[in-house]
Amino acid sequence: MPNPPYAPPKLKKGTLRITPLGGLGEVGRNMTVYEIDGKLLVVDCGVLFPEEHQPGVDLILPDITLIEDRLQDIVAVVLTHGHEDHIGGVPYLLKRREDIPLVGSKLTLAFIEAKLKEHRIKPKTHLVAEDDRVKFGPFDLEFIAVNHSIPDALAVAIRTDAGMVIGTGDFKMDQLPLDGRITDLRAFARLGEEGVDLFMTDSTNAEVPGFTALEKDIGPVLERVIEKSTGKVVVASFSSHVHRVQQVLDAASKNGRRVVLLGRSMVRNMKIASDLGFLNVPEGVLVDLKKSADIPDHRIVYMSTGSQGEPMAVLSRMVNKEHQVEVGEGDTVILASSLIPGNENSVFRIINGLMKLGANVVHKGNANVHVSGHASAGELMYCYNIVRPKNVMPIHGEYRHLIANAGVAIETGVPQNRTIIAENGTVVDLSDGVAREVGQLKIDFIYVDGKSVGKVTDDDLRDRRTLAEEGFISVITVVETTLGQIVSGPEIHAKGVAEADHVFDKIKPQVADAIEKAMKEGVTDSHALQQVVRRTVGRWVGTKLRRKAMIVPVVVVV
Known part of the structure; x- marks a missing residue:
């Protein structure tokens, strides 16, 4: 604890x-x-x-x-x-x-x-x-x-x-x-x-x-895997893993293949490492992505980011067929990194997706491709x-x-x-x-979400999970509080709840009764009336539909 x-x-x-x-x-x-x-x-x-x-x-x-x-x-x-x-x-x-x-x-x-x-x-x-x-x-x-x-x-x-x-x-x-x-x-x-x-x-x-295994033991394994592959080879690793990129460059060179670096961070970091002498690039091995289209599949290796299943990284985009490099039958994908705790499901999803496309997937679990x-x-x-x-x-x-x-x-x-x-x-x-x-x-988590830093809270993430897992229900009602009457509604619409809107016809009379009762008791604030709607709909949805959808009530006072 x-x-x-x-x-x-x-x-x-x-x-x-x-x-x-x-x-x-x-x-x-x-x-x-x-x-x-x-x-x-x-x-x-x-x-x-x-x-x-x-x-x-x-x-x-x-x-x-x-x-x-x-x-x-x-x-x-x-x-x-x-x-x-x-x-x-x-x-x-x-x-x-x-x-x-x-x-x-x-x-x-x-x-x-x-x-x-x-x-x-x-x-x-x-x-x-x-x-x-x-x-x-x-x-x-x-x-x-x-x-x-x-x-x-x-x-x-x-x-x-x-x-x-x-x-x-x-x-x-x-x-x-x-x-x-x-x-x-x-x-x-x-x-x-x-x-x-x-x-x-x-x-x-x-x-x-x-003791942790030696880094040098990985090179020969990469050479053998690349040698046996009949199609293109994609190697995924961290964009800063200079040693692994060096081994891929050497293995590709020995097998007569060219190497294309994929991913902005991969290209940037390896240029820095090469310029500073930390990466030795064999002559003629590196080729730009734009010039790689004419190279046969059995003569090319793509070195990419995305070994942790990151949604926007190159490998995930390949699986989703959103990248110009396509993976299919006869191709080999090597995941040359360890699993970061917490990323297991994302990585397994990538492996399953690649295999579904017909690729042979080599990873630490079935070959010595990472230490x-x-x-x-x-x-x-x-x-x-x-x-x-x-x-x-x-x-x-x-x-x-x-x-x-x-x-x-x-x-x-x-x-x-x-x-x-x-x-x-x-x-x-x-x-x-x-x-x-x-x-x-x-100590709190400080979340970066787009340009927002520290503004997203755990409550926001809880709402996002609810929306993703349970859907949301909007309830719109127009009321005249001085007369204590409903002018329009309640209108109920649902998204992601797996139920048609007409299913909620049964709860509309209960919502109307609850609003009118609250107004008779002197409740005229729109926020307070919205809470009445949220409780009424929430109880019904939880009991009848066994769901915990997000309830979005809107009460307009005229």
């Missing part, structure tokens, strides 16, 4: 306060705020993608209510890597204060700068690399190379007067990575010798025993033994992942009372080498 909200005490001088605003109990919208001596440091600012029970929502942002009146106190935003769940919320934060320094690696900053350009924001950036050490206000930051499913990822050590915190960001310990850049365990060990007061570690794969970018339990255990932290706070994961991660820490000797299983909004104070939970803030 979530902890009930309770206010933290006033922050004492020299104490470091850590408050996660997203990323705990969920996979997405990662954001943590650090505060000491009146200054704030933000690490990551990502988005969460909506689930089926959040219809119409485009993105979900961290709840920055805690800091919205203190934006001038933010000394920097550190971005650990370029995935959307870590950088996607930055434009919405910078719209409130554009000159907040963004700190990150070369590729991470390039990705966020391109995103911010679309929002017409020119950011103030500070480039860092592994082993760099920089200071922002009271925060002394050191950056550590970590291996992940995107190049140029960094962990960050935060030194303050209250002690040292290490946040791993997303990481794993691939010993033979495609780019040759391994997680720097020597740096972790050195910092451990100095003394790590709080270790905040990636929890996503904490339930998985052993995770996150450390499994064995890798976490190595890190805890190397760092030997005084306190541990698992981050980045659903509640079950956080618990599993805490269990690994305890196995390595971290005392249970020094292991904090926090939630979004949990306030943790670090002082004298001890991390303590001192408060719990109420």
Whole structure:
């Protein structure tokens, strides 16, 4: 059960306060705020993608209510890597204060700068690399190379007067990575010798025993799948998964195929990665979509977005036959990504749709076409033994992942009372080498719906679900309140209720009687009369039709 909200005490001088605003109990919208001596440091600012029970929502942002009146106190935003769940919320934060320094690696900053350009924001950036050490206000930051499913990822050590915190960001310990850049365990060990007061570690794969498989093992599988395909090949992945795109380019080249990048974000990100030297494009392999029409199906690979079943992504549009690239008999579709929790039904719908069209669908469940970018339990255990932290706070994961991660820490000797299983909004104070939970803030979902940010509420989504699942019934009545008479109506119309309008003829006399009775009792306000109509129709619909449709009463007073 979530902890009930309770206010933290006033922050004492020299104490470091850590408050996660997203990323705990969920996979997405990662954001943590650090505060000491009146200054704030933000690490990551990502988005969460909506689930089926959040219809119409485009993105979900961290709840920055805690800091919205203190934006001038933010000394920097550190971005650990370029995935959307870590950088996607930055434009919405910078719209409130554009000159907040963004700190990150070369590729991470390039990705966020391109995103911010679309929002017409020119950011103030500070480039860092592994082993760099920089200071922002009271925060002394050191950056550590970590291996992940995107190049140029960094962990960050935060030194303050209250002690040292290490946040791993997303990481794993691939010993033979495609780019040759391994997680720097020597740096972790050195910092451990100095003394790590709080270790905040990636929890996503904490339930998985052993070690995450090597990225290099995927390449040969992709080559074999592409080699066997007689038609076109479509590979779906995240638009920022540079390593996977590299493997697809190499596999296509070896099989004499050209590659077309599909999806605006895919094209944009891979151009950035190529320009910066993080993506090696074999000569003559890439071709523009407009020039691909003359290439035979057995000589082409489409690299697309949509591996999570997103409704507007390329793969979903292919399934719905709304994209110029059509999938059918003899074609192969490779889903080269893991399932993000909550997206299972959407992905299975895509798989079923593709197979119905005649395509051969290859995914992680039936072939080794993807490995995770996150450390499994064995890798976490190595890190805890190397760092030997005084306190541990698992981050980045659903509640079950956080618990599993805490269990690994305890196995390595971290005392249970020094292991904090926090939630979004949990306030943790670090002082004298001890991390303590001192408060719990109420954290809400901030929905982005088109151009609307934060205006859509949970009540709005409940109404949308009701409309989608139960339909709506409109009841229009015109009344003369001084005489207490109905002038016109009630007229009843239904949409999505699976009943013809004449079915509601039975309830019309009851509605008229209820309105007239209310007017005789002195009710003349249209809103109050509408509530009378809503209750009368709602009871009848619930009893007779066994439905919970949305009732939309309109009472016009003349």
